[in-house]
Structures are given as structure tokens and as C-alpha cells.
Amino acid sequence: MSNEWIDPKRRELLEWLCDPGRRLGIDRAVAAYTAAKEGALGRLPEMEEMRKEVRKIKEGSISRMDELVRQTVDSIADVKGTPYLARDAAEARRIFCSIVGTGKLVVKSKSLTSEEIHLNSALEDAGNVVYETDLGEFIIQLRKEKPTHIINPSVHVPREDVARTFSKLLGRDVESDIPSLVGVARAFLRDKFCNADVGITGANVVSAKTGTLFIIENEGNARFVSNAPPVHIAITGIEKLVPTLSDAFKVVQTLPPYASGVLISAYVSLVTGPSKTADIEKTIVYGAHGPKELHVVLLDNGRTEMAKDPILREALYCLRCGGCLYECPVYRVVGGSFGDNYFGGIGLVWSAFTGDECAVAVAIDACTKCGRCKEVCPLEIDVPKMVEHLKSNLASRGYVSKKHAEMSENIMRKGNPFGIYERRQ
Amino acid sequence: MAMAGKILYWRGCMSRLKMKGIADSTEALLGLLGANYDTLGGGEGCCGSVLLRTGQQDAARSIAILNTEKISSLGYSDVVTSCPGCFKTMSSEYPIIIGRAPFNVTHISQFLYRRRAEMAGHLHPIRARVVYHDPCHLGRHMGVYEEPRALIRMVPDVELVEFKYNRSKALCCGAGGGVRSAFPEIAVEVARMITGAPLKATGASIIVTSCPFCNFNLKEAGGVDVIDLPEFLLRSWRGSE
Ligand code: SF4
Numbered sequence: 217m218s219n220e221w222i223d224p225k226r227r228e229l230l231e232w233l234c235d236p237g238r239r240l241g242i243d244r245a246v247a248a249y250t251a252a253k254e255g256a257l258g259r260l261p262e263m264e265e266m267r268k269e270v271r272k273i274k275e276g277s278i279s280r281m282d283e284l285v286r287q288t289v290d291s292i293a294d295v296k297g298t299p300y301l302a303r304d305a306a307e308a309r310r311i312f313c314s315i316v317g318t319g320k321l322v323v324k325s326k327s328l329t330s331e332e333i334h335l336n337s338a339l340e341d342a343g344n345v346v347y348e349t350d351l352g353e354f355i356i357q358l359r360k361e362k363p364t365h366i367i368n369p370s371v372h373v374p375r376e377d378v379a380r381t382f383s384k385l386l387g388r389d390v391e392s393d394i395p396s397l398v399g400v401a402r403a404f405l406r407d408k409f410c411n412a413d414v415g416i417t418g419a420n421v422v423s424a425k426t427g428t429l430f431i432i433e434n435e436g437n438a439r440f441v442s443n444a445p446p447v448h449i450a451i452t453g454i455e456k457l458v459p460t461l462s463d464a465f466k467v468v469q470t471l472p473p474y475a476s477g478v479l480i481s482a483y484v485s486l487v488t489g490p491s492k493t494a495d496i497e498k499t500i501v502y503g504a505h506g507p508k509e510l511h512v513v514l515l516d517n518g519r520t521e522m523a524k525d526p527i528l529r530e531a532l533y534c535l536r537c538g539g540c541l542y543e544c545p546v547y548r549v550v551g552g553s554f555g556d557n558y559f560g561g562i563g564l565v566w567s568a569f570t571g572d573e574c575a576v577a578v579a580i581d582a583c584t585k586c587g588r589c590k591e592v593c594p595l596e597i598d599v600p601k602m603v604e605h606l607k608s609n610l611a612s613r614g615y616v617s618k619k620h621a622e623m624s625e626n627i628m629r630k631g632n633p634f635g636i637y638e639r640r641q
Numbered sequence: 642m643a644m645a646g647k648i649l650y651w652r653g654c655m656s657r658l659k660m661k662g663i664a665d666s667t668e669a670l671l672g673l674l675g676a677n678y679d680t681l682g683g684g685e686g687c688c689g690s691v692l693l694r695t696g697q698q699d700a701a702r703s704i705a706i707l708n709t710e711k712i713s714s715l716g717y718s719d720v721v722t723s724c725p726g727c728f729k730t731m732s733s734e735y736p737i738i739i740g741r742a743p744f745n746v747t748h749i750s751q752f753l754y755r756r757r758a759e760m761a762g763h764l765h766p767i768r769a770r771v772v773y774h775d776p777c778h779l780g781r782h783m784g785v786y787e788e789p790r791a792l793i794r795m796v797p798d799v800e801l802v803e804f805k806y807n808r809s810k811a812l813c814c815g816a817g818g819g820v821r822s823a824f825p826e827i828a829v830e831v832a833r834m835i836t837g838a839p840l841k842a843t844g845a846s847i848i849v850t851s852c853p854f855c856n857f858n859l860k861e862a863g864g865v866d867v868i869d870l871p872e873f874l875l876r877s878w879r880g881s882e
Contacts, residue, residue: 226824546820546827548831549831581820581824582823582824582827583818584777584818584831588813607695616696616697617823619823620697620819620823627691628703633654633687638683640682640683
């Protein structure tokens with residue numbers, strides 16, 4: 217295999233490496249994150265037990281993912297929501313487009329799963345206007361970039377650049393102090409929430425028995441998105457299903473300290489079916505103050521296949537807290553180029569199933585397998601082991617860089633990777 | 642067998658060919674300790690670690706089989722390595738490939754720690770503040786954290802300090818996993834994440850480590866004296882300060 221597949225992704229990695237602006241954004245975020253997380257975990261000694269329980273919950277859930285999918289579909293239908301199972305990204309996009317239609321105003325809260333299926337461009341191509349309302353997502357949507365962190369999608373954009381982006385949006389100079397930047401987004405998006413025809417959210421965890429979606433956030437935008445428009449569509453990967461409400465609550469307690477260094481996020485919304493009232497003559501009417509319709513798209517897109525791999529299935533336990541990214545030495549220097557649609561070591565595994573294999577095959581060579589991610593992961597997910605396994609899968613399919621192939625040849629012929637001639641004794 | 646009482650000092654490609662000071666100092670120290678050891682000279686070869694790390698399983702298998710036959714047929718049952726990569730590969734990955742543990746493998750820091758009593762009286766003071774860098778393959782992967790530190794502390798007058806992130810949370814030097822060959826630019830930037838602010842915060846003038854790859858890469862990052870553990874102990878023994 218020639219090495220042309222390497223070049224574009226290699227360029228992207230080196231571009232990131234050489235960009236002081238993005239490095240600055242990440243460095244500031246890492247410093248703030250690690251201090252906050254250490255503080256939060258210091259106040260949560262019970263987390264040691266909790267995260268072990270969550271690991272067991274995830275192990276159990278992934279081993280019966282099929283069954284939980286069936287149960288979730290039934291329970292959502294029971295509460296008058298409309299469930300869908302999308303086998304792949306294309307099917308998920310078709311489902312969304314048929315629900316949304318055309319000429320609609322759509323507001324979204326952050327959902328990496330929606331990025332995974334390239335939802336925004338599909339909805340826009342169908343003639344809709346889509347606004348991201350999570351501040352970070354809003355920033356990168358305006359900048360026409362892709363997210364670079366699963367919790368903080370615009371982590372690589374320092375405040376000075378955000379100010380430039382917002383100045384362009386408003387056609388006037390915007391101060392680069394962070395509170396006024398937040399104010400700009402708040403003012404701009406306010407009426408979009410109430411005028412939107414459709415709100416799209418993800419879900420961090422779903423309780424299969426009750427069909428309840430748990431949406432965790434700090435900004436309050438997901439509440440608006442899931443509540444103000446007449447139609448709410450949620451998308452979530454089938455690995456997010458757990459058996460019961462109390463299982464889901466354990467996940468909810470584990471995520472925030474690792475995701476953003478807080479004891480609990482500002483808002484946890486639980487959504488079980490569309491809004492309803494029976495206040496007049498005990499007759500149920502849907503769409504009282506909240507949405508009249510709730511659609512839930514459960515996405516497979518490689519997850520069933522992942523669950524069959526005895527080593528890579530561990531990636532399905534991932535809570536997407538993003539903690540391992542902030543703690544990853546390679547992510548620190550190459551940021552959002554370290555992966556494809558997901559990032560870091562765990563992201564390489566996710567991207568291998570849901571993104572561009574070629575990009576993964578290049579980025580994986582930037583992983584030192586140092587194992588720090590496993591050490592900081594609340595679920596102790598063995599990322600380096602998975603990365604090594606994935607690397608050998610890719611290598612056996614021909615993805616071996618010229619450098620690594622040379623090294624191997626040198627070892628076989630000369631007895632060392634450098635190709636130095638040694639006199640035998 | 643003939644070599645039964647003897648240890649085999651497996652220098653590893655990096656110490657044997659690129660960071661020769663590490664292998665030479667280690668041999669000098671082993672000599673001072675009167676250790677009964679051999680090396681395989683120019684016939685040593687590669688342990689296969691980089692092949693495993695870069696997904697080249699078949700090549701790694703054949704190297705593991707070749708090395709096992711070579712070492713076992715010479716009759717060695719104890720192998721000591723300088724490189725944590727060789728240590729991890731030979732002690733925890735060869736047994737999987739071969740189906741049994743072909744010989745005992747220890748890292749030089751463990752070997753020296755066991756013979757620390759014989760070193761104790763010989764070490765001269767080194768007046769310096771030093772910080773120990775945990776190599777990922779030795780620390781997180783193999784759980785060896787304390788032996789190197791105990792050995793450094795044996796040197797009189799040394800002030801051993803710690804990085805904020807140490808032991809299981811230690812930062813990676815950036816060289817491992819084939820990154821140094823695939824992306825040297827990334828490897829050195831990752832090393833600078835150690836030799837920059839984290840090093841300054843310790844106030845140390847020397848980084849002691851016990852991996853030739855970490856040593857090489859931290860030196861590439863520049864601006865700091867990096868020394869391998871046996872090199873450091875030899876410097877103290879010889880009292881060249
Ligand atoms: S692998 Fe672990 S630390 Fe990383 S995002 Fe997933 S749950 Fe969080």
C-alpha cells in the first residue's frame with residue numbers, strides 16, 4: 217500500500233501542533249478542568265464506590281443491549297412517544313428529515329451523536345435553518361468548524377477569537393471578556409428557542425424500563441430546546457440504555473465531576489413522553505406547555521458490531537465524560553485532530569466504527585499508549601489495550617506507515633529498528 | 642546448564658546503539674557490583690516491542706520466538722533490561738506468545754534495588770535537586786514506581802522531589818508507541834509539556850529516568866540535564882562531582 221492515505225490527516229495533525237491559538241485555548245481549559253475535577257473528587261469520596269457500580273451497570277447493559285433496545289422502544293411507545301431504531305447514519309438522517317420536513321426553524325442542544333450522523337447538513341440540505349444553542353457548539357457552527365472536544369466542542373477557540381466571530385455575526389465590535397461573550401449568545405438565541413418548530417437534543421443516559429431520557433447540561437439551553445418547540449426529537453446511541461431509573465441516576469451522579477469538575481450539573485432534565493394534561497374532564501391532551509410530539513431515535517451505527525468484539529466492546533461503556541481527553545498528553549498538543557468524529561484514544565475506537573477509517577489509521581500513530589487515560593477514567597476503561605488491538609487490526613488491513621514498515625524490515629534484517637549495521641560477535 | 646548462575650544483561654536497541662552511555666554505565670555499575678553477567682554483544686537483536694506497539698503482530702511473534710530460542714539455548718534463566726519496553730515485552734508479552742514464561746525478566750531498577758546493600762557504602766554525595774520521571778512502560782504498565790526512587794534517595798545529599806503528576810498519574814514523555822518514528826514533531830512537543838512548566842515548578846536541575854526512550858526524548862525537548870538511573874548511581878559511586 218502506498219502512503220498517500222497518510223498525507224491529508226498528517227497535515228491536519230501538524231497544523232494543530234503548530235497553531236499557538238488553539239494550544240492556548242486547550243491549555244487554559246486543561247488548567248481549569250483539572251483544578252475543578254480534583255476539587256470535586258476531593259469532596260466526593262463516595263465516588264470510588266459509585267464509579268465501580270456504574271462500571272457493572274454498563275457491563276450488564278452492553279451484554280444485553282438488544283433486549284434493552286426492545287424494552288426502550290416499548291416503554292417510549294407506552295408513554296405516547298414515537299421510538300425509532302436507526303441501523304446506520306443514513307437511516308437516522310432519513311428519519312430526522314421525514315419528521316422535520318422542510319422550511320422549519322430547528323434549535324439543537326449539544327449532541328455528539330447528532331454530529332456522528334452529520335445531522336445538521338442533512339437538515340439544512342432539506343431546506344431548514346438549524347441553530348446550535350450550546351455556547352461551544354454555537355461558536356463552532358458560526359466558525360464553520362467541527363467540534364474538537366466531546367464536552368467542550370470549542371475548547372480550542374480562545375476568547376479573543378470568539379469575540380472576532382461574534383463581531384462578525386452582529387456587525388459590530390464585541391468585547392473579548394468572557395461574560396459579555398456569553399451575553400451575546402444569550403441575547404441572540406433567546407427568541408430562536410420560542411419560535412423554533414423543532415427542538416433536537418441528545419440524551420446522556422436512558423432508562424429502558426420507563427423510557428426516560430436523561431439530559432445533563434449546565435447552560436439551560438437543552439431545557440429550552442426540549443421544552444419550548446412543539447416537537448422534540450432526541451437522538452441517542454443504543455449504548456446509553458441502562459435497565460432502570462436508579463441505574464440511570466448513578467450514571468448521572470458519576471458524569472458531572474469527571475465531565476466538568478462539578479458535584480452535579482446545573483440541570484438534569486428527565487423526559488418521559490410528550491407533554492400532557494388531563495385537567496379538563498380527565499381527558500388527556502398532548503402538548504400542554506411542552507412539546508406535543510416526542511420522537512426518540514435510537515442509533516446503532518456500528519454499536520452492535522462493536523459489542524461483538526471481545527476487546528473493543530469496552531468502548532461502549534464510555535460515558536463520554538471527556539475527562540481522558542483533558543488528561544491526554546497528545547490531545548494537549550494536537551487537540552481535535554487526534555481522532556476523527558470522536559477524539560483521543562477512546563475516540564479512535566469510536567471513530568473506527570462510526571467515522572473515517574483512514575483518518576483513524578493515521579491519528580492512531582500519534583498515540584503513545586501511555587495509559588494515562590485508563591488511569592483517570594471513572595470506569596477504568598482500558599483504552600491503550602483497545603488502541604493497540606485496533607492498531608493491529610488496521611495494520612493487518614495494510615495501514616502501516618512507511619516509517620513503521622521500515623522499522624520492521626530493519627529489525628528483521630539488521631536486528632534493530634534503526635537499520636544500523638552491527639558486527640556479530 | 643552452563644549459564645545457569647549468570648544473568649543476561651539485555652541492553653536493548655536504544656541503549657546499545659543510540660544512547661550508548663546508558664548501556665556502558667550500566668555495565669560499569671554491574672562490574673563494580675561484581676555481578677556475574679553477560680551481554681549478547683552484536684548478536685542481541687530487538688525485543689520486538691516496537692513491532693507490538695505498531696500493530697505488526699506477525700513480525701513481533703517471530704522475533705519473540707527467535708529471542709526465546711536464542712536466550713534459552715544459551716542457558717540463561719535471568720534477563721535484566723535497561724529498557725522498560727523490553728522489560729514489559731519480554732516479561733508480560735512473550736509468555737502470551739510463547740505459551741509459557743521462558744525466563745525471569747527484571748528491570749535494571751529492580752535488580753539494583755535488590756543489591757542496594759552492596760552499593761550503600763560506595764555512594765558519594767551529589768548535591769543536587771533531582772526529579773524522577775516515571776516511564777509509562779515501567780510505571781503505569783508494570784507497576785514499578787518505588788525502586789528507582791529508593792535508589793536515588795540512597796545517594797547522599799540528593800534532594801529528590803516529585804512532579805505534581807507522578808507515579809500512576811505521571812505525564813508521558815511522548816516517545817512511546819511508535820510516535821517518535823511516526824511523528825517526531827508531536828513526540829518532542831509532548832516532552833516539552835514536561836520540561837516546561839511542570840519541571841520549573843519542581844525547581845529540579847536534573848531529571849533522572851530509567852528508560853532510554855524517555856531519556857532521548859526529554860533531551861530532544863532540551864534545556865535540562867537528563868540522566869538514566871544507573872548512570873546517576875555510577876556518577877555517585879565514582880564520586881566525579
Ligand atoms: S473513556 Fe472514560 S474518561 Fe474517557 S470519555 Fe469515556 S468514560 Fe470518560
